[in-house]
Structure formats: structure tokens, C-alpha cells
Amino acid sequence: MIKTDILIIGAGPTGLFTVFEAGLLQLKCHLIDSLPMPGGQCAEIYPKKPIYDIPSHPEILAGDLVKNLEQQIAPFQPGYTLGESAVSIEKTAENEFIVTTDKGTQHQAPVVAIAGGLGTFEPRKPPLKRLDFFEDKGVSYIIKEPEMYRDKKVVIAGGGDSALDWTIFLENVAASVTLIHRRNEFRGALDSVEKVQHLKNEGRIQLITPAEVTTLEGESKLTSISVNKEGEILKIDCDHFIPLFGLTPKLGPIANWGLEIEKNAIKVDNTLDYQTNIPGIYAIGDVNTYPGKLKLILCGFHEATLMCQSAFKKIHPEKRNVLKYTTVSGVSGFDGSLKQAAKSTIKTIE
Amino acid sequence: MPQDITIYLTDREGELHTLIAPTDMQMNLMEICKAYELPVEGTCGGMAMCASCQCYVESDHPLPERSDDEEAMLSEAFYVEENSRLGCQIQMTDAIDGLKIRLAPSE
Ligand SMILES: Cc1cc2nc3c(=O)[nH]c(=O)nc-3n(C[C@H](O)[C@H](O)[C@H](O)COP(=O)(O)OP(=O)(O)OC[C@H]3O[C@@H](n4cnc5c(N)ncnc54)[C@H](O)[C@@H]3O)c2cc1C
Ligand code: FES
Numbered sequence: 001m002i003k004t005d006i007l008i009i010g011a012g013p014t015g016l017f018t019v020f021e022a023g024l025l026q027l028k029c030h031l032i033d034s035l036p037m038p039g040g041q042c043a044e045i046y047p048k049k050p051i052y053d054i055p056s057h058p059e060i061l062a063g064d065l066v067k068n069l070e071q072q073i074a075p076f077q078p079g080y081t082l083g084e085s086a087v088s089i090e091k092t093a094e095n096e097f098i099v100t101t102d103k104g105t106q107h108q109a110p111v112v113a114i115a116g117g118l119g120t121f122e123p124r125k126p127p128l129k130r131l132d133f134f135e136d137k138g139v140s141y142i143i144k145e146p147e148m149y150r151d152k153k154v155v156i157a158g159g160g161d162s163a164l165d166w167t168i169f170l171e172n173v174a175a176s177v178t179l180i181h182r183r184n185e186f187r188g189a190l191d192s193v194e195k196v197q198h199l200k201n202e203g204r205i206q207l208i209t210p211a212e213v214t215t216l217e218g219e220s221k222l223t224s225i226s227v228n229k230e231g232e233i234l235k236i237d238c239d240h241f242i243p244l245f246g247l248t249p250k251l252g253p254i255a256n257w258g259l260e261i262e263k264n265a266i267k268v269d270n271t272l273d274y275q276t277n278i279p280g281i282y283a284i285g286d287v288n289t290y291p292g293k294l295k296l297i298l299c300g301f302h303e304a305t306l307m308c309q310s311a312f313k314k315i316h317p318e319k320r321n322v323l324k325y326t327t328v329s330g331v332s333g334f335d336g337s338l339k340q341a342a343k344s345t346i347k348t349i350e
Numbered sequence: 351m352p353q354d355i356t357i358y359l360t361d362r363e364g365e366l367h368t369l370i371a372p373t374d375m376q377m378n379l380m381e382i383c384k385a386y387e388l389p390v391e392g393t394c395g396g397m398a399m400c401a402s403c404q405c406y407v408e409s410d411h412p413l414p415e416r417s418d419d420e421e422a423m424l425s426e427a428f429y430v431e432e433n434s435r436l437g438c439q440i441q442m443t444d445a446i447d448g449l450k451i452r453l454a455p456s457e
Contacts, residue, residue, distance in 0.1 A: 127455075
């Protein structure tokens with residue numbers, strides 16, 4: 001069981017900055033994120049794009065914003081559970097929360113901060129009949145263990161980088177690889193596009209474009225798919241079908257935690273501390289809603305700051321606390337580091 | 351003073367909405383939908399990267415051609431028809447006054 005003071009669900013910019021504000025109050029944090037890396041939308045959707053409305057940064061790349069945040073919070077030694085989704089929450093007799101992930105990792109804390117943004121990023125699934133039925137019976141959306149495909153017949157659908165990259169990779173592993181895309185143009189790194197062209201020229205893969213998968217066939221597991229290529233129906237025998245159409249965020253299991261949901265977001269008390277209808281559970285950043293809500297990074301930072309003050313009172317009801325300036329008090333990390341403004345020198349002039 | 355234009359939108363339940371859109375606010379159709387609190391996510395913020403703003407154009411207004419990015423995204427979107435467009439790629443201009451559109455199913 002991982003124990004901490006504030007358990008943060010979501011390691012986007014809001015979740016990351018929470019670690020800093022909590023650290024100033026000597027509270028320890030642990031972050032859970034379903035993505036394999038921190039950064040939320042900034043890391044998953046637009047790492048190479050500039051942001052122009054972060055106060056005092058006339059321009060900053062989303063990826064750099066995340067890197068800077070990670071550096072800023074490092075002294076407070078946050079724990080990370082990455083690549084796992086928080087799926088359930090329960091209350092203990094001592095009024096703490098236990099949050100469990102899809103992989104069974106358990107976390108316990110007196111305060112939970114949901115900074116889940118637009119939700120967990122899940123694979124976009126094409127609207128094909130029996131697709132759900134064939135999941136784990138030949139259909140998968142993420143390639144976890146490439147060895148699974150050794151000497152198998154694989155069909156990949158998609159026109160972006162992951163479809164191209166996995167086609168190139170699996171060509172070495174699988175018995176055969178067929179790539180299907182709705183048009184002849186691919187949106188991906190030039191290098192990958194050229195490699196796939198080369199594999200096609202050499203007859204090492206099958207490329208079927210412009211074409212669309214129309215049906216999945218098989219009794220207990222997938223045995224073939226049918227493809228519509230400009231009006232002509234082709235049947236392709238295969239063991240695996242991997243549609244790679246990118247990821248899309250879905251609020252997911254959090255929606256069933258008994259929290260008040262409005263417009264696909266969690267309702268909070270914005271006049272006070274962004275607490276939800278369940279005392280001890282806060283919602284900050286893009287995941288919350290209140291009158292006048294704006295889904296902006298700077299608003300997430302503000303919400304995180306107020307929320308930490310409230311969490312401190314909840315965790316240490318007996319302690320009094322006042323706001324301190326980092327310039328004056330410095331930043332003492334849990335790693336023993338101390339950042340401090342230089343002291344003024346006082347010397348006599350004779 | 352630039353005039354507002356009118357967009358006629360049919361939502362996923364078949365209900366008709368009349369949207370009044372300004373032409374001087376640099377807004378696109380996805381943003382107009384969000385401003386009217388219609389169920390259009392606009393997940394990618396309008397970069398033609400998510401297709402959550404896909405709609406079908408049902409009138410014959412002269413629309414700017416699909417850009418390469420829009421073509422690419424539509425080729426990976428679902429429920430795509432001949433008249434599919436990404437709302438975020440359609441700017442509000444006088445030329446599209448009276449445009450009729452229908453929201454594509456959400457994924
Ligand atoms: C293209 C684009 C451009 C943008 N430009 C700007 C801009 O210029 N300025 C600006 O201020 N904002 C901009 N934004 C918005 C900004 O990115 C968001 O406001 C910000 O990312 C919100 O941060 P967050 O930490 O609240 O949520 P997110 O960044 O969404 O992070 C939430 C994290 O929570 C995780 N998560 C959710 N549920 C679970 C769960 N159950 N278990 C585990 N993990 C979970 C997700 O995987 C995700 O990593 C832009 C957004 C996009 C898409
Ligand atoms: S908003 Fe994402 S494609 Fe239009």
C-alpha cells in the first residue's frame with residue numbers, strides 16, 4: 001500500500017503543480033496517471049506546440065512547460081504510479097481514502113485531489129460490429145507484447161505514425177503484415193512513410209489503400225476481416241486486427257465515484273476550495289466545473305494553490321498556518337535541498 | 351459593422367438549432383457550437399487532430415476546400431460521408447450565411 005498526504009489523480013500541469021504547493025506546506029504527494037509519462041494534454045496532444053498565455057512566459061512549448069514543472073517539484077520527491085488508471089475509491093474507518101488502479105496498485109491518503117483533466121486517454125475504436133466481442137480474441141488497440149504476434153498474420157488499420165511504426169516493427173516479427181488505410185496519403189514522419197513504401201516495394205508487407213475494414217469474422221476468435229477497396233470486397237485471413245486511430249480522453253471510472261457530475265466534469269465549491277460533494281475529495285484543473293469555469297493551465301495552477309491550503313487544514317486541523325512567500329522563506333525540499341534568496345550583506349563603511 | 355450570420359444545425363437527436371454567429375470574432379463552427387453548449391468536445395482545440403467536431407454539410411454553400419490536415423484527419427475519422435467536414439476548419443464568414451449542418455455521431 002502506497003501512503004501519502006495528498007493523492008493526486010492525474011499528472012497533467014495541474015496535478016504536477018499541486019506537488020509544489022503541497023510541498024511548501026510540508027505535505028507529501030503521490031501522482032497516478034494512466035499515461036506512461038507526466039504532462040497530461042500538454043504531453044499527449046501538443047508537446048511541440050507553443051503556449052502564449054502562461055504568465056511571465058511570452059512563449060513556451062507545452063513539452064517544456066511539463067519539463068519545467070517536473071524540475072520545479074523534484075525537491076518535493078513526488079511518487080508516481082504511471083501507466084495505471086485509478087478505477088475505484090473507498091473510505092477507511094479512519095476517514096482516509098483507498099484508491100485502486102486497474103493493475104491493482106493501492107494508494108491511501110487522507111486527501112484525494114482529482115486533477116484528471118478530460119479523463120483517461122483511451123484508444124479510438126472504429127464502429128465495427130462485434131469489435132468488443134473480439135477484444136483479446138484477436139483485436140487489440142495497443143501493442144503491449146510484440147512477441148504475441150510472432151509468426152501470426154496481422155492486419156493494421158490507420159494512417160498516422162503509430163500505424164506506420166508498428167507496421168515497420170511487426171514486419172520483422174509477424175508471419176505477414178497488412179496495412180489498411182482509407183486513402184493513399186499517410187500523416188507521419190517522412191522517414192517512416194519512406195520505410196513503409198520500401199517494404200511495400202519489396203513485397204514484404206501488403207498495403208491496401210484506399211480501403212476500409214467493413215467486417216470482422218470468426219467463431220470464437222478472429223479468423224478474417226473483410227475490406228472494401230473502392231467498391232470491391234476483399235477477404236483477408238488474419239489472427240490479429242490492430243486498429244490504430246490514436247487516443248481520445250474519456251472521463252472514465254471517476255464518473256461512478258458518487259461525485260456530482262455536470263457537463264462531463266466534476267462539480268466543486270469554487271467559492272472556497274474546489275472540494276467536491278464528498279469531503280476530502282477535491283477536483284482541480286480541467287476536470288472540474290463551476291460557474292465561470294475556464295479550462296486553462298493558469299486557472300488549474302490557481303485552483304491547486306487554494307486547494308492545498310484547504311487540504312492542510314483537513315490533514316492538520318490543530319496547526320495554525322500563514323501564507324509565506326518563497327522569496328522570503330525559500331524552498332526546503334524533502335530531499336534536504338534548500339533554495340533561498342541571497343542574504344543582504346551588511347558591512348560598515350569606515 | 352459586420353453582420354451576424356445564421357447557421358442551422360441539427361443535433362444528434364434530430365433537433366434543429368438556429369445559431370447566430372458573429373463574423374468578426376475569428377470563430378469557427380466548432381467554437382460556435384461550444385458557445386451554444388452543444389455536445390461538441392473540440393478535444394484538440396481546433397487543430398484538425400481529433401474529429402470530435404465532425405459534421406455533415408447539408409446546404410450547397412461555397413466552402414473553402416479541405417486542407418491536407420483536414421483530409422488526413424477525416425481519413426482516420428469514423429462515420430465519414432462525402433459531405434463530412436471538421437467544424438473547427440470552417441470559419442464564420444458572410445459567404446456561409448444560412449449554412450445547414452448536421453452533427454456527426456460522437457465516437
Ligand atoms: C491543442 C491544445 C492547446 C491548448 N492550448 C492552451 C493554451 O494555449 N493555454 C492554456 O492555458 N491551456 C491550453 N490548453 C488547455 C490545457 O492543456 C489544459 O487546460 C491543461 O492541460 C489542463 O491540465 P490538467 O492537469 O487539469 O489536465 P490534463 O492535462 O488533461 O491532465 C489530466 C491527466 O489525468 C490523467 N487521468 C485522468 N483520469 C485518470 C484516472 N482515472 N487514472 C489515472 N489518470 C487519469 C490523464 O491521463 C491526464 O494525463 C490547450 C489544450 C489543447 C488540447
Ligand atoms: S476540434 Fe479537433 S478536429 Fe476539430
